[in-house]
Amino acid sequence: MTATLIWILVALVAIGLYLSWTAGRLDRLHSRMDAARAALDAQLLRRASVAQELATSGVLDPAASIVLYEAAHGARQAEEEQREVAESELSQALRAVFAEGAQVETVKEAPGGEAAIHELTESVRRVPMARRFHNDAVGAARRLREHRKVRWFRLAGHAPFPLAFEMDDEPPVALVDRAA
Numbered sequence: 001m002t003a004t005l006i007w008i009l010v011a012l013v014a015i016g017l018y019l020s021w022t023a024g025r026l027d028r029l030h031s032r033m034d035a036a037r038a039a040l041d042a043q044l045l046r047r048a049s050v051a052q053e054l055a056t057s058g059v060l061d062p063a064a065s066i067v068l069y070e071a072a073h074g075a076r077q078a079e080e081e082q083r084e085v086a087e088s089e090l091s092q093a094l095r096a097v098f099a100e101g102a103q104v105e106t107v108k109e110a111p112g113g114e115a116a117i118h119e120l121t122e123s124v125r126r127v128p129m130a131r132r133f134h135n136d137a138v139g140a141a142r143r144l145r146e147h148r149k150v151r152w153f154r155l156a157g158h159a160p161f162p163l164a165f166e167m168d169d170e171p172p173v174a175l176v177d178r179a180a
Helices: 002-055 062-077 080-097 101-109 113-145 148-152 173-179
Strands: none
Touching: 002 062, 002 080, 002 113, 002 148, 062 080, 101 113, 101 173, 113 148, 113 173
């Protein structure tokens, strides 16, 4: 009888340790996801700021300036529910404005233009990487949260179900050619 109770106690402790380890792993994944989201937000804000600065610099033609400014302003001011759409619109505006290398060369010829194009190229290049890191972290957290043990024992607590950030992040052709 005593041996049976000891084995039951050992099994319960082992199950408790396993559940505790799983909950800790899930917490670390949520922390990783939060950090990746903060990095993505920073890169998106940087891209919108550079685009808005470039639009107001007077280097671009008026139509391109208006299109780029409106899209950048919309991306910076978007509510969380509309953020993916606003960021996609900024990507489309950047592709429309910098579809040809001539526009890039025009900006480069202006004072401070080389630095502005370099900063825009870097920010446009970093957004897809930051989005990929975020979505990878979301995918890992989702896979763990879908396990029965996590659902049955409510190891995720009250944390919201992680959502991927889906947007159009294809860079402008003229800036990609320049970076290569």
